[in-house]
Amino acid sequence: MKTSDVVDKKAFITEKLKKFKLVDIREQYVDLIEEAKTDKLDYEDFLIKLLIAEDEGKEQRRTAKLIAKAxxxxxxxxxxxxxxxxxxxxxxxxxxxxxxxxxxxxxxxxxxxxxxxxxxxxxxxxxxxxxxxxxxxxxxxxxxxxxxxxxxxxxxxxxxxxxxxxxxxxxxxxxxxxxxxxxxxxxxxxxxxxxxxxxxxxxxxxxxxxxxxxxxxxxxxxxxxxxxxxxxxxxxxxxxxxxxxxxxxxxxxxx
Missing domain, CATH: 3.40.50.300 (P-loop containing nucleotide triphosphate hydrolases)
Known part of the structure; x- marks a missing residue:
C-alpha cells in the first residue's frame, strides 16, 4: 500500500497503532507531531520521541499492575x-x-x-x-x-x-x-x-x-x-x- 492510497490518515494510523498495541503512541502521536514541528525534529529524533513515550507508558502500567497485585x-x-x-x-x-x-x-x-x-x-x-x-x-x-x-x-x-x-x-x-x-x-x-x-x-x-x-x-x-x-x-x-x-x-x- 502506498501512502497516497490512504484516504483518512488519522483513522489508518489509529487503527494500526491499536492493532500493534502501541497504546501510548496512539494516545500521544498527534501532540508529538506538533511538538516535532515546533522543535523542527528530524525523522530519527521524532521516532526516538515516539519510542520513549511508548516505553515510559508501558513501564508505568507495569508498575501499577505489580503494585495492585502486591x-x-x-x-x-x-x-x-x-x-x-x-x-x-x-x-x-x-x-x-x-x-x-x-x-x-x-x-x-x-x-x-x-x-x-x-x-x-x-x-x-x-x-x-x-x-x-x-x-x-x-x-x-x-x-x-x-x-x-x-x-x-x-x-x-x-x-x-x-x-x-x-x-x-x-x-x-x-x-x-x-x-x-x-x-x-x-x-x-x-x-x-x-x-x-x-x-x-x-x-x-x-x-x-x-x-x-x-x-x-x-x-x-x-x-x-x-x-x-x-x-x-x-x-x-x-x-x-x-x-x-x-x-x-x-x-x-x-x-
Missing part, C-alpha cells in the same frame, strides 16, 4: 519516613534496603519494634520500590497467610498455592506477632521459609524480639529451625521509640 495496606513510600521523629531509625540502612540489592542477593529483612513505629511503612516502601523495579511482590498479614495455606491444604490445593508463592520475588509477611501456631500451621509456615531459602527474599515485620519467637510456634526447636534459615542471609532493623499514631505526627501516615 496488595499493600497503604500507599506509603520511603520518602515519607520522618527520621526527625524517631532517632532510632537508621536512614542509611533503610536507604540501602530501598536500593533492592538484598533482593538481587536473595537476602531477607526482619523489622522488629513495638506497634506504631513504622515497621509496615518501611516494608511497604521497600516493596513499592521493588514493584517499580519490576519485581513481583506480595504483602500479606502473617495470620492471613497461614490461614490461606491451611485452607489450601484442606481443599487439596496446597502444592498449587506454594507454586504460586514461589513466583513471588519479594514476600512481605506483616505482623508476625499476634498468632500462636499449632503443629499443622507451623509446618505450613516452615514450608514457605524453606521454599524461599536462598531462592527468594522475605521481609518480616514483628513486635516480638527473636528471643521470644518460641511464643509464636510450638516451642524453641521450631523457632530455631525457622530463624536459622531466615537469619542466614538477613538484615535486621530494630526500632524503638514512640508510636507515630499515638504521637499524632502531622508528617506521618497510617502505619
Amino acid at each position: 496488595n499493600f495496606d497503604t500507599i506509603a513510600s520511603l520518602s515519607e519516613i520522618d527520621y526527625s521523629f524517631n532517632r532510632s531509625l537508621d536512614k542509611s540502612k533503610i536507604d540501602e534496603l530501598g536500593s533492592l540489592r538484598f533482593i538481587e542477593a536473595k537476602e531477607n529483612v526482619i523489622i522488629i519494634g513495638p506497634p506504631g513505629v513504622g515497621k509496615s511503612m518501611i516494608a511497604t516502601g521497600i516493596g513499592r520500590n521493588a514493584c517499580k523495579a519490576g519485581y513481583k511482590v506480595m504483602f500479606v498479614n502473617a495470620k492471613e497467610l497461614v490461614d490461606q495455606l491451611h485452607i489450601s491444604m484442606i481443599e487439596g490445593r496446597l502444592q498449587e498455592t506454594l507454586k504460586e508463592l514461589k513466583k513471588i520475588e519479594l514476600l512481605i509477611i506483616d505482623e508476625l506477632s499476634y498468632i500462636k501456631m499449632d503443629k499443622e500451621k507451623e509446618s505450613l509456615f516452615f514450608q514457605i521459609i524453606r521454599q524461599r531459602y536462598e531462592k527468594g527474599s522475605l521481609i518480616i515485620t514483628t513486635n516480638l524480639p527473636m528471643g521470644r519467637w518460641d511464643e509464636l510456634f510450638t516451642g524453641q526447636l521450631a523457632a530455631t529451625a525457622i530463624l536459622d534459615r531466615v537469619l542466614h542471609h538477613c538484615h535486621v532493623i530494630s526500632i524503638t521509640g514512640d508510636s507515630y499514631r499515638v504521637k499524632g505526627s502531622k508528617k506521618s501516615v497510617k502505619l
Whole structure:
C-alpha cells in the first residue's frame, strides 16, 4: 500500500497503532507531531520521541499492575519516613534496603519494634520500590497467610498455592506477632521459609524480639529451625521509640 492510497490518515494510523498495541503512541502521536514541528525534529529524533513515550507508558502500567497485585495496606513510600521523629531509625540502612540489592542477593529483612513505629511503612516502601523495579511482590498479614495455606491444604490445593508463592520475588509477611501456631500451621509456615531459602527474599515485620519467637510456634526447636534459615542471609532493623499514631505526627501516615 502506498501512502497516497490512504484516504483518512488519522483513522489508518489509529487503527494500526491499536492493532500493534502501541497504546501510548496512539494516545500521544498527534501532540508529538506538533511538538516535532515546533522543535523542527528530524525523522530519527521524532521516532526516538515516539519510542520513549511508548516505553515510559508501558513501564508505568507495569508498575501499577505489580503494585495492585502486591496488595499493600497503604500507599506509603520511603520518602515519607520522618527520621526527625524517631532517632532510632537508621536512614542509611533503610536507604540501602530501598536500593533492592538484598533482593538481587536473595537476602531477607526482619523489622522488629513495638506497634506504631513504622515497621509496615518501611516494608511497604521497600516493596513499592521493588514493584517499580519490576519485581513481583506480595504483602500479606502473617495470620492471613497461614490461614490461606491451611485452607489450601484442606481443599487439596496446597502444592498449587506454594507454586504460586514461589513466583513471588519479594514476600512481605506483616505482623508476625499476634498468632500462636499449632503443629499443622507451623509446618505450613516452615514450608514457605524453606521454599524461599536462598531462592527468594522475605521481609518480616514483628513486635516480638527473636528471643521470644518460641511464643509464636510450638516451642524453641521450631523457632530455631525457622530463624536459622531466615537469619542466614538477613538484615535486621530494630526500632524503638514512640508510636507515630499515638504521637499524632502531622508528617506521618497510617502505619
